[in-house]
Amino acid sequence: MIALADCNNFFASCERSIRPELEGKPIVVLSNNDGCIIARSNEAKALGYKMGEPVFKVRDKLVRNQVHVFSGNVALYRDISEKIMHILASECNAMEIYSIDEAFMDFTDVAAPDEKAILLREQVLKETKIPISVGIAKTKVLAKLASRIAKKHTQSGVFVLNDKELIERALSYYSVEELWGVGRKQTHLLNDKGIFQASQLAKTDEAWLRRHMKIGGVRLARELNGIPSFALEENRPSKKSIMTSRSFRREVASFGVLNEVLSNFASSCAFKLRKQETIAKKIAVFIQTNRFKSDVKHHYGYLEVEFPVATNDSIEIIKAVYEALDRIYDRDCLYKRAGVIVSDIIPDKEIQLNLFSDQDISKRAKLMKVYDDVNCKMGEGTLRLSIQGTEKQWGQKKAPIAFRN
DNA sequence: TCTGGGGTCCTAGGACCC
DNA sequence: TCTGGGGTCCTAGGACCC
Numbered sequence: 484m485i486a487l488a489d490c491n492n493f494f495a496s497c498e499r500s501i502r503p504e505l506e507g508k509p510i511v512v513l514s515n516n517d518g519c520i521i522a523r524s525n526e527a528k529a530l531g532y533k534m535g536e537p538v539f540k541v542r543d544k545l546v547r548n549q550v551h552v553f554s555g556n557v558a559l560y561r562d563i564s565e566k567i568m569h570i571l572a573s574e575c576n577a578m579e580i581y582s583i584d585e586a587f588m589d590f591t592d593v594a595a596p597d598e599k600a601i602l603l604r605e606q607v608l609k610e611t612k613i614p615i616s617v618g619i620a621k622t623k624v625l626a627k628l629a630s631r632i633a634k635k636h637t638q639s640g641v642f643v644l645n646d647k648e649l650i651e652r653a654l655s656y657y658s659v660e661e662l663w664g665v666g667r668k669q670t671h672l673l674n675d676k677g678i679f680q681a682s683q684l685a686k687t688d689e690a691w692l693r694r695h696m697k698i699g700g701v702r703l704a705r706e707l708n709g710i711p712s713f714a715l716e717e718n719r720p721s722k723k724s725i726m727t728s729r730s731f732r733r734e735v736a737s738f739g740v741l742n743e744v745l746s747n748f749a750s751s752c753a754f755k756l757r758k759q760e761t762i763a764k765k766i767a768v769f770i771q772t773n774r775f776k777s778d779v780k781h782h783y784g785y786l787e788v789e790f791p792v793a794t795n796d797s798i799e800i801i802k803a804v805y806e807a808l809d810r811i812y813d814r815d816c817l818y819k820r821a822g823v824i825v826s827d828i829i830p831d832k833e834i835q836l837n838l839f840s841d842q843d844i845s846k847r848a849k850l851m852k853v854y855d856d857v858n859c860k861m862g863e864g865t866l867r868l869s870i871q872g873t874e875k876q877w878g879q880k881k882a883p884i885a886f887r888n
Numbered sequence: 889t890c891t892g893g894g895g896t897c898c899t900a901g902g903a904c905c906c
Numbered sequence: 907t908c909t910g911g912g913g914t915c916c917t918a919g920g921a922c923c924c
Contacts, residue, residue: 514892539891
């Protein structure tokens with residue numbers, strides 16, 4: 484059996500855990516620049532606040548409802564998460580930390596899974612003040628579903644989804660879009676074929692699933708039928724890509740400002756690389772105008788630099804960032820978002836110090852895209868910007884740009 | 889005025905080779 | 907006018923997750 488432990492309203496619960504007087508009060512936690520709502524307590528959910536909702540649209544309502552509003556404090560959430568994961572790990576043989584607030588536990592040899600889960604829940608609550616829900620089933624997908632049921636329909640916060648009839652009832656109750664791995668696109672596809680309930684998906688022909696939903700669809704249906712198709716990944720490998728990016732509070736035009744923030748992002752990426760004892764072969768820089776603004780020229784600049792020798796050295800990465808920015812910066816644009824991505828990450832086998840000249844960097848800046856007048860739209864089921872438009876290949880290096888601060 | 893910040897996996901199709 | 911067939915590797919982009 485697999486148990487999924489899932490923290491309830493994690494960020495909101497973290498804020499409450501250090502302020503017990505907020506018990507029973509509505510709480511929301513905001514993203515960078517206090518832009519969006521990214522977590523809500525049950526009370527805030529009941530008042531109708533949505534995940535990802537822009538704060539400016541509900542500012543008055545927040546005041547009216549006397550909601551307690553917090554700017555996100557990721558360092559705190561990470562600390563609390565580590566504490567919880569430590570408790571969970573000490574109580575099972577194998578565990579996969581799936582996200583900051585979720586972990587799959589191997590409950591194979593547990594005699595009474597429900598009793599154990601209840602004890603575990605109590606321990607976490609006592610030591611961290613964070614309420615968790617635990618779903619137990621034969622597969623990850625079913626355990627996910629079980630944790631939903633645990634969260635919404637039980638007093639104990641624990642639910643075992645193992646009985647055959649119970650599984651059938653649950654799958655008839657939930658729609659396909661509520662399943663782990665089914666997003667907007669797949670929901671549409673399934674609904675078009677008359678498949679609405681999870682129970683229908685479980686009975687769908689495998690050949691059809693393979694053709695239309697690829698291997699993911701096949702695995703999903705198998706999991707619903709109690710056949711494990713997603714393994715517990717105990718030793719999560721180090722990250723394959725690392726990104727540091729931010730939206731600015733106000734739009735910026737200045738090369739100097741962009742260069743400064745991107746240099747900080749570069750250091751941050753280098754630090755994260757060193758922390759997991761890895762080095763990266765590639766770095767990418769992107770800058771982007773406000774995607775929500777209509778009737779203006781949108782600009783998206785993206786440049787990748789490949790290092791001759793993989794590195795996690797801040798100075799080298801910052802130098803590459805400067806080069807990249809110099810080539811994608813357009814002085815006529817107002818920028819709203821910028822970021823640095825390191826990828827092609829490999830283990831840091833030996834300590835290397837390979838400084839190379841700026842000229843080397845520009846030679847290595849292989850791939851370059853600048854999109855102008857892009858048709859910006861929200862990707863389906865995701866906040867990521869998808870870019871459609873004509874790619875303007877990099878030709879001549881731009882004339883030097885004066886610093887404007 | 890104001891709209892988050894991370895990640896992963898899978899696949900199609902092009903590049904390239906014999 | 908004729909103009910193979912396979913195989914592998916790489917990468918961009920889609921879809922999804924928290």
